[in-house]
Amino acid sequence: MKHSTLRICSFVFLLGALASCGGGSNSEKSSQVIPSDVTIYGSCGNTPNYKNEILISRWKRFPITLYVDLSNAPGVDIGNNRSIYRNAILYSANNWSSAGNGIGAIILVSTPDADIVVRFGSTPTADSFGSTSVVFDGNYKKKATINLNLQKFSTLSQTIYLDYWLKITTTHEMGHVLMAYGHPVSTRNSVMFQGSSIEGPTLEDLNTIREAYCRVDSQSYPNP
Numbered sequence: 001m002k003h004s005t006l007r008i009c010s011f012v013f014l015l016g017a018l019a020s021c022g023g024g025s026n027s028e029k030s031s032q033v034i035p036s037d038v039t040i041y042g043s044c045g046n047t048p049n050y051k052n053e054i055l056i057s058r059w060k061r062f063p064i065t066l067y068v069d070l071s072n073a074p075g076v077d078i079g080n081n082r083s084i085y086r087n088a089i090l091y092s093a094n095n096w097s098s099a100g101n102g103i104g105a106i107i108l109v110s111t112p113d114a115d116i117v118v119r120f121g122s123t124p125t126a127d128s129f130g131s132t133s134v135v136f137d138g139n140y141k142k143k144a145t146i147n148l149n150l151q152k153f154s155t156l157s158q159t160i161y162l163d164y165w166l167k168i169t170t171t172h173e174m175g176h177v178l179m180a181y182g183h184p185v186s187t188r189n190s191v192m193f194q195g196s197s198i199e200g201p202t203l204e205d206l207n208t209i210r211e212a213y214c215r216v217d218s219q220s221y222p223n224p
């Protein structure tokens, strides 16, 4: 879709945190039974991937929890819109878990004290639809916030565009939350490519998150 080129990413360092931004994408996925408290293992050698082009940072274990804060979402008082927002964000979160073995598993919760919070507000870059900030505990991620640009989303009056931009933006930001600080440059076949309009994690995306979590937890991962 032609709207996809407007996304601009910026990186803003905060106290003990990092922020990155971008857009994203997805494919179809139905709800699934998520195993509880999975220790992450996997087998390396998942190709093609772009793991060497991004700084990878990890959660210690999955599943992680997600809280969707729609209190600031544009038009959310219109009853039907609430499900559009919620469904699109869940769609993006669930798609990453198709990497398998519990990798990327996210559980929706109803309280703000979650590992990931998605909310509407301002972003560091006015032209960006979304940005992500992450707080670390040692080498692992402890908390992440995805900010969806209230001004940008307020301009999307048609449901089809709202749904589209919610999906590609939150899929991309979830990629930052789950594994990637940076963006791949050698492939455009990725939801993490800056300006991507792909609507779901590609094989390269899923291979990269598999690679990110294929090592045992004893290995040290430096903070980006």
Ligand SMILES: [Zn+2]
Binding pocket: 009, 020, 021, 022, 023, 172, 176, 183
């Ligand atoms: Zn990005």
